[in-house]
Amino acid sequence: MGISLDASDFYRVKAELDAFDPALTRSLRKNLKLRGLSITEAIKEKLREPTPEGNASGPGRDALIAGTHVTVSFGVRSGGVKIVTSGSGLPAGHAALLKVYNLASFRHPVFESGRQSVTRTFTSKESKSQKKQRVRSGELAAWVTESGNPFFDKVIEKELTRHLLHDMEGALDEAIAAIGGR
Structure with a gap:
């Protein structure tokens, strides 16, 4: 930049x-x-x-x-x-x-790992259906908006x-x- x-x-x-x-x-x-x-x-x-x-x-x-x-x-x-x-x-x-x-502001996914939240980005190889499956399974808790x-x-x-x-x-x-x- x-x-x-x-x-x-x-x-x-x-x-x-x-x-x-x-x-x-x-x-x-x-x-x-x-x-x-x-x-x-x-x-x-x-x-x-x-x-x-x-x-x-x-x-x-x-x-x-x-x-x-x-x-x-x-x-x-x-x-x-x-x-x-x-x-x-x-x-x-x-x-x-x-x-x-x-x-x-920006958005990012939040994954739950026990009691501790861990942020992680998706790889470009991960399909939409794979993301949806992780949401259904509870691995992906939510997308959050954070202030920049x-x-x-x-x-x-x-x-x-x-x-x-x-x-x-x-x-x-x-x-x-x-x-x-x-």
Whole structure:
């Protein structure tokens, strides 16, 4: 999952700054990274919030927090500021968490195992009739709806409207003004 603030002319601006004074490029990169870090911190804070069910933490959320970062690139094809939450560190069996936890709510099956409930996803090879049979046999107790915690797009959108675009424009203006002022 990722979002980019695309600026197709990042490479051109970088080349002009480098030709004038490479220190300006370093300063611009640092300023853009600092602005992006404010968004990643907001995403991490959102991930730390308890769900309406009261779940406050867990290895899945810890992995999402650890996988949230920002990069600034001035490459010809990949120029821009990229904010990414990676699911690569998620525990086995939690790969879908990156996608579903970012939803307002999601459904999953609950299986009964003695007194303890165990959640398990169906395999793609399992037919509808096999699922129905497990419902009839009592193995599948119910499908439950759980609240997600939209942590990515909504947080970024909020931060962007708050101040990030203004800050990034300011950083670019500052670098360009430095070129014109010398």
